[in-house]
Amino acid sequence: MGLIVQKFGGTSVADADRIRNVARIITETYRRGHNVLAVLSAQGDTTDDLIAKAAQINPHASKREMDMLLSTGEQISCSLCAMAIEAMGYPVVSLTGWQAGFRTNSVYSDARIKRIDTERVLAELDKKAIVIVTGFQGINKYDDITTLGRGGSDTSAVALAAVLHADLCQIYTDVDGVFTADPRSVEGAAQLDEITYDEMLELATLGAQVLHNRSVEMAKRYGVKLEVLSSFSGKPGTKVKEVAKTMEKMHVSGVAKDKNVARLAVVGLADQPGIAFKIFSLLAKENVNVDIILQSIGRHNTKDISFTVGKQDMERTKKLLEDHVELLGFDHIDVSDQIAKISIVGAGMVHNPGVAAKMFEALYNAGININMISTSEIKVSVLVDLADADRAVQVIHDRFFSEFGTGN
Amino acid sequence: MGLIVQKFGGTSVADADRIRNVARIITETYRRGHNVLAVLSAQGDTTDDLIAKAAQINPHASKREMDMLLSTGEQISCSLCAMAIEAMGYPVVSLTGWQAGFRTNSVYSDARIKRIDTERVLAELDKKAIVIVTGFQGINKYDDITTLGRGGSDTSAVALAAVLHADLCQIYTDVDGVFTADPRSVEGAAQLDEITYDEMLELATLGAQVLHNRSVEMAKRYGVKLEVLSSFSGKPGTKVKEVAKTMEKMHVSGVAKDKNVARLAVVGLADQPGIAFKIFSLLAKENVNVDIILQSIGRHNTKDISFTVGKQDMERTKKLLEDHVELLGFDHIDVSDQIAKISIVGAGMVHNPGVAAKMFEALYNAGININMISTSEIKVSVLVDLADADRAVQVIHDRFFSEFGTGN
Numbered sequence: 149m150g151l152i153v154q155k156f157g158g159t160s161v162a163d164a165d166r167i168r169n170v171a172r173i174i175t176e177t178y179r180r181g182h183n184v185l186a187v188l189s190a191q192g193d194t195t196d197d198l199i200a201k202a203a204q205i206n207p208h209a210s211k212r213e214m215d216m217l218l219s220t221g222e223q224i225s226c227s228l229c230a231m232a233i234e235a236m237g238y239p240v241v242s243l244t245g246w247q248a249g250f251r252t253n254s255v256y257s258d259a260r261i262k263r264i265d266t267e268r269v270l271a272e273l274d275k276k277a278i279v280i281v282t283g284f285q286g287i288n289k290y291d292d293i294t295t296l297g298r299g300g301s302d303t304s305a306v307a308l309a310a311v312l313h314a315d316l317c318q319i320y321t322d323v324d325g326v327f328t329a330d331p332r333s334v335e336g337a338a339q340l341d342e343i344t345y346d347e348m349l350e351l352a353t354l355g356a357q358v359l360h361n362r363s364v365e366m367a368k369r370y371g372v373k374l375e376v377l378s379s380f381s382g383k384p385g386t387k388v389k390e391v392a393k394t395m396e397k398m399h400v401s402g403v404a405k406d407k408n409v410a411r412l413a414v415v416g417l418a419d420q421p422g423i424a425f426k427i428f429s430l431l432a433k434e435n436v437n438v439d440i441i442l443q444s445i446g447r448h449n450t451k452d453i454s455f456t457v458g459k460q461d462m463e464r465t466k467k468l469l470e471d472h473v474e475l476l477g478f479d480h481i482d483v484s485d486q487i488a489k490i491s492i493v494g495a496g497m498v499h500n501p502g503v504a505a506k507m508f509e510a511l512y513n514a515g516i517n518i519n520m521i522s523t524s525e526i527k528v529s530v531l532v533d534l535a536d537a538d539r540a541v542q543v544i545h546d547r548f549f550s551e552f553g554t555g556n
Numbered sequence: 557m558g559l560i561v562q563k564f565g566g567t568s569v570a571d572a573d574r575i576r577n578v579a580r581i582i583t584e585t586y587r588r589g590h591n592v593l594a595v596l597s598a599q600g601d602t603t604d605d606l607i608a609k610a611a612q613i614n615p616h617a618s619k620r621e622m623d624m625l626l627s628t629g630e631q632i633s634c635s636l637c638a639m640a641i642e643a644m645g646y647p648v649v650s651l652t653g654w655q656a657g658f659r660t661n662s663v664y665s666d667a668r669i670k671r672i673d674t675e676r677v678l679a680e681l682d683k684k685a686i687v688i689v690t691g692f693q694g695i696n697k698y699d700d701i702t703t704l705g706r707g708g709s710d711t712s713a714v715a716l717a718a719v720l721h722a723d724l725c726q727i728y729t730d731v732d733g734v735f736t737a738d739p740r741s742v743e744g745a746a747q748l749d750e751i752t753y754d755e756m757l758e759l760a761t762l763g764a765q766v767l768h769n770r771s772v773e774m775a776k777r778y779g780v781k782l783e784v785l786s787s788f789s790g791k792p793g794t795k796v797k798e799v800a801k802t803m804e805k806m807h808v809s810g811v812a813k814d815k816n817v818a819r820l821a822v823v824g825l826a827d828q829p830g831i832a833f834k835i836f837s838l839l840a841k842e843n844v845n846v847d848i849i850l851q852s853i854g855r856h857n858t859k860d861i862s863f864t865v866g867k868q869d870m871e872r873t874k875k876l877l878e879d880h881v882e883l884l885g886f887d888h889i890d891v892s893d894q895i896a897k898i899s900i901v902g903a904g905m906v907h908n909p910g911v912a913a914k915m916f917e918a919l920y921n922a923g924i925n926i927n928m929i930s931t932s933e934i935k936v937s938v939l940v941d942l943a944d945a946d947r948a949v950q951v952i953h954d955r956f957f958s959e960f961g962t963g964n
Contacts, residue, residue, distance in 0.1 A: 164612040198632070202639055204572040209639035216650050217635035220628035224606070227625035231610055231617035242624050246654075247699055268699070291655055291676070 150315035151183040151273070155283065155305035159322040160379040161225045162192035170379060171232035173320065174278060178238060183273050185312070187283040187305040188229055190221025211256035215285070215295045219245065222282035222301070230280050241272050242280040246293070250286030250304065255435060258297035261286060261304075264311045273312075281308065299360020306363040310370035317372050319359060320379035325386030326351065326358050329403040329545040333538055336550055340401060342387045347401045348374075350493040350527040364388065399503055400494035400548045405541045407488045409439070410462035411520070411531065413454040414469060416479025419445075424453060426476055427469070434468055436461050440489070440522040440529065450479070454520065456531070459485050487519060488537035491529040492544060504528045510547035516540050558723035559591040559681070563691065563713035567730040568787040569633045570600030578787060579640035581728065582686060586646060591681050593720070595691040595713040596637055598629025619664035623693070623703045627653065630690030630709070638688050649680050650688040654701070658694030658712065663843060666705035669694060669712075672719045681720075689716065707768020714771040718778035725780050727767060728787035733794030734759065734766050737811040737953040741946055744958055748809060750795045755809045756782075758901040758935040772796065807911055808902035808956045813949045815896045817847070818870035819928070819939065821862040822877060824887025827853075832861060834884055835877070842876055844869050848897070848930040848937065858887070862928065864939070867893045895927060896945035899937040900952060912936045918955035924948050 154177065156170050170186070178184045198217050202209050209217075223244055230242035249265030272279045283301025288294050296303055302319060309317035323331070324339055326348065331337040343351075345368035349361055358376055367374050367388065377385025417423050424443065431438055441455040457465050466481055497503045507528055511518060516539065519531040532540050562585065564578050578594070586592045606625050610617050631652055638650035657673030680687045691709025696702050704711055710727060717725035731739070732747055734756065739745040751759075753776035757769055766784055775782050775796065785793025825831050832851065839846055849863040865873050874889050905911045915936055919926060924947065927939040940948050 164609070167613060201572070201632075201636060205575060205636050206639035206643040208643070210642055213635045213638045213642065213650060216638070216652075217632060220631045223628050223631075224609075224625060227621045228609060228613050230621045230624070231614035234618055234621065235614040235616070242621060244624075244701075293652075 151185065151309075151312055152177055153185045153187065153305050153309040153312070153314045153317045154320060155187040155301060155318065156189065156320045156379055157301065157322065158189040158192050158195070160320050161188055161190075161229065164228075166379075167191075167225070167229050168232050170229055170320075171236060173379060174229075174280075175233060175236050175238050178278055182315075183276075185269065185273065185279045185281060185308060185314070186229070187281050187301055187308065188222060188225045189283050189301040190218075191225045191228075194221040194224065212292060215256050215259075215293050218295055219282070219285040219293045222284055226280045226282050233278055233280075238278055239276060240278040240280060242282075243268065243272075244282050245285035245304070246287040246291075248279075248281045248308070250307075252286040252288055252294045252296070254288040254290070254292070254294065256292075256294055258435065259286060259288065259294035261296070261307050264307060266311055269308070269312070296362075299362055302360045302363035303366060306366045306370075306372050306374070309372045310366060314372065316375060317367065318375045318377060318385075319363075320377060321358065322378065322380065323358065323376075324378045324381055324383050325376050326388075327402065328400075328549050329541055330405065333405075334403070334541050334545045336545060338549065340386050341384075342389065343401055344495050345388060345390060346526055347493050347495050348388045350491065350524070351402050351404050359388070399497055400492045402493050403541050403545045403548070404491045404493065405488055405537055406491075407534065407537060408459050409456050409487055409489045409531065410459045410483060410485040411454060411456050411487055412462065412465060412469075413452055413482040414476070414478050415452045415482060416450045417453060418477050419449050419451050423451075423476065427453060428455075430468065430472060430476075431457075431465065434464075436465050436468070440520055440531070442520055442522070456487075456489065456520075486534045487531050488534050488540075489529050489531055490537065490540045490544065491527050492548065493527045495526050497526050497528070506547060507544055510543045511540060514539060514543040516543070559593065559720055560585055561593045561595065561713050561717040561720070561722045561725045562728060563595040563709060563726065564597065564637075564728045564787055565709065565730065566597040566600050566603070568728050569596055569598075569637065572636075574787075575599075575633070575637050576640050578637055578728075579644060581787060582637075582688075583641060583644050583646050586686055590723075591684075593677065593681065593687045593689060593716060593722070594637070595689050595709055595716065596630060596633045597691050597709040598626075599633045599636075602629040602632065620700060623664050623667075623701050626703055627690070627693040627701045630692055634688045634690050641686055641688070646686055647684060648686040648688060650690075651676065651680075652690050653693035653712075654695040654699075656687075656689040656716070658715075660694035660696055660702045660704070662696040662698070662700075662702065664700075664702055666843060667694060667696065667702035669704070669715050672715060674719055677716070677720070704770075707770055710768045710771035711774060714774045714778075714780050714782070717780045718774060722780065724783060725775065726783045726785060726793075727771075728785060729766065730786065730788065731766060731784075732786045732789055732791050733784050734796075735810065736808075736957050737949055738813065741813075742811070742949050742953045744953060746957065748794050749792075750797065751809055752903050753796060753798060754934050755901050755903050756796045758899065758932070759810050759812050767796070807905055808900045810901050811949050811953045811956070812899045812901065813896055813945055814899075815942065815945060816867050817864050817895055817897045817939070818867045818891060818893040819862060819864050819895055820870065820873055820877075821860055821890040822884070822886050823860045823890060824858045825861060826885050827857050827859050831859075831884065835861060836863075838876065838880060838884075839865075839873060842872075844873050844876070848928060848939070850928055850930070864895075864897065864928075894942045895939050896942050896948075897937050897939055898945065898948045898952065899935050900956065901935045903934050905934050905936070914955060915952055918951045919948060922947060922951040924951070 252259035374388035641648040660667035691712040782796035
């Protein structure tokens with residue numbers, strides 16, 4: 149009887165029929181006595197269409213104007229969904245990011261939520277209205293429209309669920325839940341009933357693409373109960389929470405692949421303290437997200453630092469470093485975007501040191517070369533050649549999930 | 557060297573090339589040393605596309621949600637235009653209706669501007685930025701998005717020009733200016749260099765469709781100098797101001813046709829005082845715009861009241877009156893939308909009583925029947941059968957403009 153936040157992605161609202169389907173899911177939840185707040189993404193191709201329009205006019209448009217443009221996508225899907233709910237006879241109101249109180253910082257196209265002024269949303273919920281909120285967007289201190297970057301609508305939904313103390317935040321998508329690997333490309337991938345925030349976090353970060361890491365981090369921090377489920381199948385999804393009941397049993401929860409990876413190797417750095425600090429504070433200042441970092445000894449008293457960034461950031465990161473060659477003092481920079489990151493994730497891994505070895509063995513047996521390795525308490529990631537990526541996921545998945553059912 | 561407000565309609569921003577063209581017009585004005593504030597409509601078919609999307613989902617969607625939906629159209633065209641100006645290397649910022657401070661009443665889809673909080677716009681102009689503002693929209697006291705109804709973008713532009721004391725408000729459109737009749741359908745129609753607010757007002761009201769009456773009224777009230785011109789031809793347009801230099805010479809400035817007319821005849825009303833008041837206050841309360849009103853004596857101590865409304869309002873006006881038949885006491889209502897209103901307008905008319913007669917004579921000679929007549933100081937309107945409309949305009953235009961050049 150409490151508040152349920154439901155988030156619907158772009159494929160879930162792609163056309164009139166699907167919007168009506170979403171309206172049915174929302175109103176059924178409402179009819180069961182819940183307050184419902186739905187967060188919507190833009191319709192399927194809307195964002196791509198708008199980006200194409202912009203590219204035609206100015207391929208280097210400012211991010212401020214891009215956000216102004218792109219934020220219309222969610223406004224369209226939300227008003228259409230509100231109309232569908234009106235047609236079913238329920239009280240409903242759609243709200244833009246600024247109307248729903250989303251205040252963000254000023255990093256256009258990749259803004260962070262600073263606070264949500266919930267007054268308007270609460271007033272509407274008090275009136276027993278179904279509230280439809282545009283995901284992905286807010287306004288900054290200048291009252292300019294910002295967008296939240298990748299996975300922004302998930303973040304919007306979880307943030308609202310957190311500040312409103314919602315009982316549940318349901319992330320509706322086009323898959324049935326979280327799988328042990330991508331079911332579209334890996335044979336034998338199975339759906340998980342439950343998963344911990346930390347496992348989900350590693351999977352999201354690693355390119356499982358079901359939920360973005362920012363939203364999972366936020367859910368973990370504020371204790372928001374998540375459920376990932378399909379807006380099409382009507383089947384139960386995967387619950388994401390603090391302690392998953394299957395945790396002890398499974399060492400590895402899933403295998404993830406991320407093709408949006410580029411590697412930069414800064415070669416021939418002077419072997420002196422503070423050089424890593426200089427590089428990565430420079431990149432942080434320019435909002436370059438760095439993932440895996442590896443430092444190794446080079447020749448003649450130098451060292452090399454390799455790291456990965458998103459493909460879209462590869463060129464500008466290279467240029468940024470080259471512009472500061474005098475400050476940093478290096479010989480040259482090697483880059484490659486023909487790589488992929490494959491990871492296994494599992495909260496049980498920390499107690500089972502053999503897990504990483506098992507993964508490497510599977511790759512070795514398949515003749516797949518490992519470029520870089522990175523580990524954390526609950527994951528092991530390797531960089532492999534892009535051409536080997538799909539096969540790598542399959543052989544690793546087979547190794548962990550086919551031997552003894554899903555028992556690892 | 558002052559401030560120039562420029563308004564561009566939907567055809568002027570229909571595609572990438574046209575947006576670039578608009579950006580050129582704006583930046584050329586800016587380069588001549590002016591502050592420039594441009595108000596844009598939605599791109600050509602965007603509004604129609606959005607309306608079609610809504611109709612697919614809910615043909616009876618609330619106007620509140622329609623405004624939420626439709627207001628995205630101008631946001632798209634404005635951000636794209638800002639990008640085009642960025643590409644040309646000029647400082648620019650696009651603003652939505654609420655960002656530009658447009659506060660309106662709460663009549664969704666047909667809101668009236670209550671005030672404009674100019675702080676943000678002035679700050680941007682102070683910074684020497686070109687400011688691009690979405691026409692047609694604002695927000696009400698609930699912070700909900702409203703749209704201004706027909707001709708709304710013209711009104712937005714003139715309102716901004718008024719509060720900012722702009723030196724000139726240029727209305728860019730797809731015609732070269734104001735003509736003595738619609739040049740697309742009337743042979744011999746000629747462009748006017750200048751025209752008075754009052755003449756323009758009558759022409760706009762009467763369906764000349766170059767400028768909406770609301771914007772002309774506002775321009776007159778606040779003394780905003782207007783110029784109507786083409787965004788394509790680069791030719792000088794028509795200036796609209798208090799006293800036009802050609803006023804004394806011309807008796808008739810133009811001939812206008814309005815096909816968006818429906819006539820309702822309320823037949824058999826009791827012949828008692830207050831009946832007209834009752835009818836029209838009822839219609840006003842429901843936001844039905846009434847145009848020509850005619851009252852005549854009916855049979856048996858009754859009277860008939862005929863009036864015209866926009867075609868889109870015909871059915872609901874009929875129903876509204878029938879719902880109140882007990883209050884109003886009438887026999888029945890006749891309706892027709894197979895009519896058109898043809899009008900001649902001219903500030904010189906008031907001193908030349910023969911002008912109306914000349915118009916009737918032209919129609920008589922052409923065998924065109926007149927259904928209703930309405931006159932003001934500077935116009936004469938007649939209702940004719942829709943089938944006769946185009947021919948009526950031509951014969952009237954020929955009568956006034958072909959005899960002695962444009963000398964009437």
